Amino acid sequence: MAYLELEKLHKEFGDFTAIEEIDVSIQAGEFLSLLGPSGCGKTTALRIVAGFERPTSGRVVVEGKDLTNVPPNHRDMGMVFQAYSLFPNMTAEANVEFGLRVRGQSGAERRKRVEDLLELVGLSAAAKRYPHQLSGGMQQRVALARALAIEPRVLLLDEPLSALDAKVRVQLREEIRRLQTQLGITTLYVTHDQEEALSVSDRVAVLSQGQIEQIGAPAEIYNAPGTPFVAEFIGTMNRLEATVAEEGQVQVNGMVLAVTDARGLPRGERVLVLIRPEILDLQRADGAASSALVGEVVAHIFLGAITRVKVDAGEHELSADLPGHRAAELPVGSQVAASFPADGGRVLALSEQPEGPAERAPAGQ
């Protein structure tokens, strides 16, 4: 049985529906991320689990026990907030100790546990410092130690890295994952940063407009996005509007392309073909194969190890990630043909489009 279950959660604030429906089961020791743009309901969902909000309907169940109406201070959930959550009047040590004092743990036991936890997050030397004497990254480590000190049933993290520098962010997220694996603690992590979610989670739930669009392992989300929204939200994606032609083939602008994923779809159906920039290959147009998209290179974007080459192919703008020396052979202005292996593209029926971002009506209009 699942350890933590969010059963048909629905939440309204007045006229505004924050969560349409979220229904998800999390296994003991699992690291699940709720990923989505701002306003998708991910933070509200986390706050419902923490007990700071009551769902309009639905239940929060931990180990088979319904916690929906239990106040937050009786839930045993460890929470790490975005920032500024450390008690300014207490040292790092006293902050970590707070939850243990509430639980009436004896002095010696308490001090031992505080010491262990500060060591775990690498801050033994800063035990006597006040929050304002700590860097942002250190503050979040203390907050993590404080949340873990009470041996919570579930660890909740609400965008804990969003206020930190890029470098510290990467370092700390790896550390969070290391601690989580080491302690085997069930974790719910909220973020809008897809790279963060994909790099640390066992599973990622992509949210949009208060609903789960897709839930799965990071590789699955990245390689096989289930809806146009997920495809758009995760990483960069080339989108080609096409019509299904022969078995395993689609037609784009009168050109026939082989896409394995299109097999079994009815002929003539309108579909969206999605191709990652790293899958797309570019050749000079003169000697290109016939099943290719032709266009003109309009820009080079240097990204370090690779260069992203932008191609204007009439109706479509394409992006292809090439090694630097290959990109150099295709300067801006040259005519190129784009191609991709038949199993490198993903096909989604265009009827799913209304859920995608392109068709979404902005709120309040």
Add this chain to the structure above:
Amino acid sequence: MTRSGWFWVAVGLLYFLLPLAATAEFSFKDGDSYSFAAYREIFDDPQFRDTFFLSLKLAIVTIIVALLLFIPTVYWVHLRLPQFRPLVQFLCALPFVVPPIVLIVGILYVYNYQWVPGKYLGSPYYLVPGYVVLGFPFMFFALDNAFRAIDVHTLTEASQSLGAGWTRTLWKVILPNILTGALAGAFLTFALVMGEFTMASLALFNTFPTYINYIGQTKANPAAALTIISFGITWLALLGILFVGRRPGRTAVQVGGGAR
């Protein structure tokens, strides 16, 4: 600073210091020479001691009542009812525009009703509710500032998620972080009660300010000495605010700067 700048500072200083210096000089005058005679006369007067300690007790009770009333109120307004903050702010600023004389006449009317137990009617502590009202703006703006300097929501939720109930959250997490504001409000209220004349006089109680008035009308040199003493008390209260506002690691308190 420019030369004309210094000139205006000097003018300002003279404006404030000259009357004070003159009063001080007069308070030490004893015939043709100087002595502490006027001060001695004040300190030896049992009425001075009676009224001073009465006002001191009234000030302390007023501060306690005001803090008990305002800390939970301002906390709750910040946490749950931010939409009511302008209303509360308006209500708390009312004593600035309603003169104390109107307030005390109203209060005396209330005390005339049957339900007030007669045997307590003579107690000067009946002044406390009026003083609390007069102190509304000072207490509210000092605390409001302090609450705005901290992240009330996150701190409260962090405390709750660690298992603390409301009492512990208020006592251990919120209070220590708004202490500077609470103390500033307390010192201002203290200075207010130690100098409030209208209400005590109209309600016929002999407090420290009514004693100052009485001396002022009867004895010249001791009146000047008393003025200096009372000025010193106000100054100590103000120094207290400066001192608590400068404790390391705390946000400095701006008193009264919250009226936006």
